[in-house]
Amino acid sequence: GAVVSQHPSWVICKSGTSVKIECRSLDFQATTMFWYRQFPKQSLMLMATSNEGSKATYEQGVEKDKFLINHASLTLSTLTVTSAHPEDSSFYICSAGVRRGHYGYTFGSGTRLTVV
Amino acid sequence: EDKVVQSPLSLVVHEGDTVTLNCSYEVTNFRSLLWYKQEKKAPTFLFMLTSSGIEKKSGRLSSILDKKELFSILNITATQTGDSAVYLCAVLFGNEKLTFGTGTRLTIIP
Numbered sequence: 133g134a135v136v137s138q139h140p141s142w143v144i145c146k147s148g149t150s151v152k153i154e155c156r157s158l159d160f161q162a163t164t165m166f167w168y169r170q171f172p173k174q175s176l177m178l179m180a181t182s183n184e185g186s187k188a189t190y191e192q193g194v195e196k197d198k199f200l201i202n203h204a205s206l207t208l209s210t211l212t213v214t215s216a217h218p219e220d221s222s223f224y225i226c227s228a229g230v231r232r233g234h235y236g237y238t239f240g241s242g243t244r245l246t247v248v
Numbered sequence: 249e250d251k252v253v254q255s256p257l258s259l260v261v262h263e264g265d266t267v268t269l270n271c272s273y274e275v276t277n278f279r280s281l282l283w284y285k286q287e288k289k290a291p292t293f294l295f296m297l298t299s300s301g302i303e304k305k306s307g308r309l310s311s312i313l314d315k316k317e318l319f320s321i322l323n324i325t326a327t328q329t330g331d332s333a334v335y336l337c338a339v340l341f342g343n344e345k346l347t348f349g350t351g352t353r354l355t356i357i358p
Contacts (some may be wrong), residue, residue, distance in 0.1 A: 176348045225290055239290035
């Protein structure tokens with residue numbers, strides 16, 4: 133149980149275009165979704181926290197106008213990278229907070245974004 | 249500033265060896281410490297530690313937390329090539345956010 137489906141797994145886009153990444157909770161309701169970015173050989177860096185029905189909270193240094201997060205339902209959260217540039221190339225992973233007994237986390241499978 | 253530091257950054261051992269990975273933290277409002285294994289994609293959960301001194305064990309892996317000295321260790325005995333991965337330590341804060349450490353890249357040589 134507690135599966136998060138993330139799509140696409142990988143995407144290549146041209147510089148200046150926008151890319152949308154989706155995370156769906158398949159068998160539970162994700163009231164909170166966390167979005168991370170991971171550069172090669174580095175750890176996961178939290179970008180933002182989204183709660184269903186409200187605006188996302190962004191970490192310091194993350195441009196909210198560039199990384200648009202929508203969490204309109206309890207089963208779907210999206211991250212849109214707007215006007216992507218090569219420096220946005222990275223591995224993006226979502227994680228849903230799950231409360232089943234204790235509070236835990238389940239991760240999506242990640243999206244590798246390459247901007248050319 | 250809250251931080252989570254792992255050591256070593258990378259480790260190469262022979263199959264069958266035992267390894268110990270370290271994670272130290274300086275955070276406010278600590279709730280739990282979690283260990284993850286990351287191979288090619290998303291991290292997979294290993295352990296969640298909340299209380300000091302209580303060892304958690306799963307097969308050849310075990311972990312323990314010391315809340316007084318603010319660190320945790322992850323032990324892997326009789327290592328196998330399938331244990332090669334990046335091991336991530338993360339600390340859960342009171343606001344339910346996870347902060348990840350730098351990770352330890354473990355390579356097991358056959």
